[in-house]
Each structure stands twice: as structure tokens, then as C-alpha cells.
Amino acid sequence: MNAPAKSLKGLDLKAEIDKLRKERNAVILAHYYQTPDIQDLADFVGDSLDLSAKAAATDADVIAFCGVRFMAEVAKILSPDKTVILPDMNAGCSLEDSCPPEEFAKFRAAHPDHIALTYINCSAAVKAHSDIIVTSSSAEKILAQLPMDQKIIFAPDKNLGAWFNRKTGRDMLLWPGACIVHEAFSETELLKLKAQYPDAPIAAHPECPAFILDHADEVGSTRAILDFALKSDAETIIVATEPHIIHQMQKAAPHKLFIGAPGADGNCNCNMCPYMAMNTMEKLYVALRDMEPRIELDEATRIAAKKPLDRMLEMAGRTVGKGDLGGR
């Protein structure tokens, strides 16, 4: 059981986390969608797969993953001998929730002539039922290696699948899942913002629906959006993904203005991921102190889930622990 929050009063959380990081020989990972305080104390900040690969290449005994559960599972799949802790085990993902493993297995059985290309945003159990895992940055390269007449199920993100269908001319069968954050952007509010900043390019994540992507100057993974924002000559950039990524943009280019794309009423918080927000400095401290909650995977599931991940790495020409693997 985690300690009650009141016992943490008066603690210098950053100093305590640093102390525990050393004592536990832990590496702290922060996804780009975490709050700035967590990003700033992490050993690595990045996309999910890239983070897990970087952690696997360290000699740390413990991985503290400030992200969501499926990301921490990937860390465990790649680093079975390390203890992986997640500050809040309830930090899930609407894409993972949309695709229960039993239903996915039934869907696959109903389409025996299809292979399953599955986005990394899913549970280890769904990965175990998949043929190839993809990230938003590796999917196109992997699709280019599959025959055009190959029948494919793409799960669980229908928007991402539709984007790759459009880009590659395929007709993949799409699982009807979606990210609640990227679905929350409003086309009307985006166009109002664009009218205010007509010279600002729009960079969007392909988890957004087509009505947002149609207005984008750049569509790519979180990492690709970050790179675009930094390389662009534009002084103002509209960012259509979870807005905590703007922290890294602002740090690298403080002279530029980065504006998060608006949700339905123009100023709601619906474009912030509620699952990512479950991780806090307090919970990270408690997790390192108590060494829980831990990610545990049975070995059969871990090995079965690793197979399609390895397939992706092989087809994308990438190796765990070396260079940027790309991410969601």
C-alpha cells in the first residue's frame, strides 16, 4: 500500500527522489506528455519506445516510468531483469482500453487471412496476439515492406490507421479505437486560431482525426513534431498533440511561440491526457520509496509480446539501445 499523501508534507520531493534514485540504482523516464517538474528531473525524456530502449541500455536495476501503463510494460518486455515501477498503476490509455485482448483475439480469428499490425499503444496481451508492432514513426517503413495485396488489421487507433491508409493507398481493416486527447481537438477552434496566426504552421500527431490532419503542415510522431517545431523558420507554431510537449520546445527555442491546438470550447483542458496526469512528484517519490506499484508480466506473455516488437525493430532497421527508435 502506498503511504498517505499527508505524510509527505514538508519533504523536498526533488531531493528525496534524487536520493532514492541513487540508492535504488534507478533510471527515471518521463514521456513528453508528463508535467514539466517530472520532465526536468528525469534521466531521459522522450517517446515511449525510445525511453524503454534507452533504459534497457543502462545498468540500472530499477526503471521508474513516468508515463502510462502500456509504456511501462514495454520497458519490462525489453528489460525483464530490471524492476519496473509506474507511479500510478491506474495510468492507462483510452487506446489500450478500447482493445481488450479477448475481443482482439476473436476479431483476429474472424479474419484468418489478415495479419495484425498493431500500434504500440496497447496492452502486452494484445501485443502477444499481434504479428508486427508499429510506432507512428516506423509504420510507413514497415508497410512499404509488405505486399500491397497483403490483408492487414490495423489496431487499435482508427485515426492513425486511416492516416496510413491515405498515405500508402492501402485498405487496412481498422479497429475502432481512438485517443480521447487527440479526438478532443476542435476544427472550428483550430481555424479561429489559424486566422489569428495566419503564418503559424500546424504540426499534428496522426492520432488526430482527418478533419484536423487536413489542416496540418506537418503530420508526425511526437518526436517528429518536436523536431519540426525546432527546425521550422516560423516564429509561431500551432501544436496539435498533448500540450506538455511544448515544455521541451520552449526549453530548446525560448524565442519562439508554441500554441497548443484548442479543444471544443477553445480553452478546456480536454487536450491534456488525464492518464499521464495521474503521475505526480509525490507518487513518483512513494513508488521509489516503496518499490511499487510494479509491472509484472508472466514470461509467456512477455516473450509472445516481444516477438512482434522484435519484428518491428528488424523491419525498421533499428536496435534496442542504439540511436533513436522513434515513438508514438
Ligand code: SF4
Ligand atoms: S494521449 Fe491518448 S494515446 Fe497517449 S496515453 Fe493519453 S489517452 Fe493514450
